[in-house]
Amino acid sequence: MKTNKIFISGDEAAAHGVRLSRPHVIAAYPITPQTITVERLSEMVESGELDADYMHVESEHSALSAAMGASSVGARTFTATSSQGLLYMVEAMHYASGGRYPIVMMNANRSVALPWSIYGDQRDSLSQLDSGWIQVYVEDAQEALDMMIQAYKIAEHAKVLTPMMVNLDGFILTHTYEMVEIPDQDMVDKFLPPFETPNKMSFENPKNMAFSSQPDDNTEFKYQQNKAMFDAIEVIENTEKEFGEQFGRNYHGMVEEYMCDDAEAVLVTLGSITGTVRVVAEQLRARGLKVGILKIRYMRPFPEKEIMELSHKIKAIGVIDKDISFGYEGTVFTNVNSALAKSNATIFKKNFIGGLGGRDITKAEIEKMYKDLLAGISTNGQKTVEFFNLKVETND
Amino acid sequence: MERPIKRDFKRPTHINDYPVGPQYEAGFLAETNASWRTFRPVIDLDKCINCLICYMVCPDGTIMKREGKVAVDYDYCKGCGVCAHECPKDAIAMIKEEL
């Protein structure tokens, strides 16, 4: 296969993925660290490289609302945001998922105020797990580009018709440069056919869009949304397989297990931290320690089956959360732990909270997490939540 | 398009009877909404000159034409009396509803 690799940032890779997906309408409001993506897209529209309407809107709430209007009558639409911008969209996010409008959104994962911070963590999108959007988290710029293309195929599938959020870690991915393969347009066109909406704008068959419901019907619409989200799992797996066959890159669907086959201690990762954990896990393996990684790709729908299966093979599991639900634990951990409870696995569990507001997670810290897990195997599986990189003493 | 009137609606019995998301054929009126009306507008067609001012001013869009004549859709009329007030021919009387 001929290659066409260029040296670009994660934001630019996402923009190329969107361009190749041929959206009709792009409506976005710039916010650090997403800005480069929408700047590149507006340049592509300006130069004619991308035949789309670029709508200038005054806020993120308007951006998603505009995308929703376009998507509701069959336009392929894109928006992008981050952090405070995502939170400003929240009302429209539930509208879009309830309306079953398959909008694709890039979210550059960033901390939320206060304290004000433009740096990365995953508190923005993880706070929106209940908004009805499919959520995927990518590890590098190539995966960002590839997932933009896959996202349209998944979201627009007749069994799914649910909007999808592609999450990139702010700065760590959005602003770092990598060699990224740019697929040929004709290959993408073959993979991603035009979107056929069930709600085409029509004078012959006019539709009442986005109506209200009485208590008699609301539950049924929510049941359908939930069903579509579960049906998305098969669509995700098939889309992944087809993508792998056509483009030669495979991300393994809902999760990627790395060196898990005979692993005793597994760290669960979400997003770009996976790359660093791979390096540490390989080093520890070379020293004979049985460690592995479960890279969660999708937070919604959630890879419950995969986690339950893994739990029977391993002895300890740690979850790295760039998030904390104050008064409880990291949200990724809560979700993982729920799957573990259903599998009746009695394994050692630990939740590592860190990487908040852009703080780096070091290799030494990851090595210590693995050591904690291996040491915990002989204890009786009590879960603990630990802020692993506090720089000061506490009273605990 | 004719002004739609209430139609028989067969309630879904299977989840697949529901549309994908809240979108459905436009103008499909499945429920009535007039139970709070205390006075009903009654048009005297002998006086009516078909000017359609009542149609223009009705806040609920419940004035319609049926077989060329002005009529009120009592399934949705709330009985506010604006039409009677504005009719240039005093062709609309507000009659108390019998309970």
Ligand code: SF4
């Ligand atoms: S306003 Fe009076 S005269 Fe005019 S159409 Fe209505 S009922 Fe008839």
Ligand code: SF4
């Ligand atoms: S009474 Fe009010 S709601 Fe009823 S037809 Fe007249 S204007 Fe319309």
